[in-house]
Amino acid sequence: MDNRAEVREFLMSRRAKVAPEAAGLPQGVSARRVAGLRRSEVAMLAGVSVEYYAKLERGAIAGASASVLDAVAIALRLDDAERAHLLDLARAADGIPSSGRARSRPARPSAPRMSLEWAMTAITDAVAVVRDPRQDLLAFNALGRAFYSPMIGDGGRTPNFARFxxxxxxxxxxYPDWDLFADMCVSIMRAEAGRNPHDRGLQDLVGELSTRSEVFRTLWAAHNVRIHGAGTKRFNHPVVGEVVLSYEELAITAEPGNALLVYTAEPGSPSAERLRLLASWSVGTVSTAPVTEGGER
Known part of the structure; x- marks a missing residue:
């Protein structure tokens, strides 16, 4: 994942998505040879020289000031996730760990911390799972184990949201909305690659999926980024059928980069009843044991 190439392709893809009229520019009568804005138009909107913006778009973003990056973000009409991604790319070019995260990650623990295990066990009416930046599913509560049973299976390699x-x-x-989930998954991975371009495990995962999935290759090339955060998703569980769940992603500050995902159903809804049914079905299953290579817990 060459940083200069990442910067170049990201800026070019964002520029191509901005229509001149959306940026307050006249379309003119002559045919445009490029999709979206011209480099000169981005430079004018950002208040920098055409030569300087062309340098940025060639990938030479190291040393760019925060004010310039902010001006470029405004000119390209970047959303919050895209703006954060641009800043992460700039930090990586400057050799600065992004988003306050350490450049090198510690080895994965053989078991979740006891306090985290207790916290997840205490969550009984919601799906709770822990995932890392590489989309590996590291731990889960009893309901999480039952909910993600199609992905976890009965052993094998570490469950991974992207591989699944x-x-x-x-x-x-x-995933009834498979296309939406696919785009979301890749956009989250692309944002993570900007935050930590030196993560070998993430590089290997991108290489594997690019080789084995044409859809993944296409989505990865789009350079879309996304922050997970919160929202609503629809699932079709093999045991209880369709459920609509709201999710919250909570950063685990003791394990930088890892996140606790909590899925809940609207009280009194059919989805809440089906989640209770799944919880009853899950009684006696393995709960918060960690998932490691080889399927050991």
Whole structure:
């Protein structure tokens, strides 16, 4: 993941998405040879020289000031996730760890911290799982184990949201809105690659999926980025059928980069009843044990 190439392709892809009229520019009568804005138009809107913006778009973003990057973000009409991604790319070019995260990650623990295990066990009416920046599913509560049983299976390699999404046919049934989930998954991974371009595990995962999935290759090339945060998702669980769940992503500050995902159903809704049914079905299953290579817990 060459940083200069990442910067170049990201800026070019964002420029191509901005229509001149959306940026307050006249379309003119002559045919445009490029989609979206010209480099000269971005430079004018950002208040920098054409030569300087062309330098940025060639990938030479190291040393760019925060004010210039902010002006470029405004000119390209970047949303919050895209703006953060641009800043992360600039930090990486300057050799600065992004988003306050350490450049090198510690080895994965053989078991979740006891306090985290207690906290997840205490969550009984919601799906709770822990994932890392590489989309690996590291731990789960009892309901999380039952909910993600199509992905976790009965052993094998560490469950991974991206591998399940693009390589497992069961994902098409589990995610009724598969196309939406696929785009979301890749956009989250692309943002993470900007934050930590030196993560070898993430590089290997991108290489594997690019080789084995044409859809992944296409989505990865789009350079879209996304912050997970919060929202609503629809699932089709093999045991209880369709459920609509709201999710919150909570950063685990003791394990930088890891996140606790909590899925809940609207009280009194059919989805809440089906989640309770799944909880009853899950009694006796393994709960918060960590998931490691080889399927050991």
């Amino acid at each position: 999404q693009f390589l497992d046919p069961a994902a098409r049934d589990f």
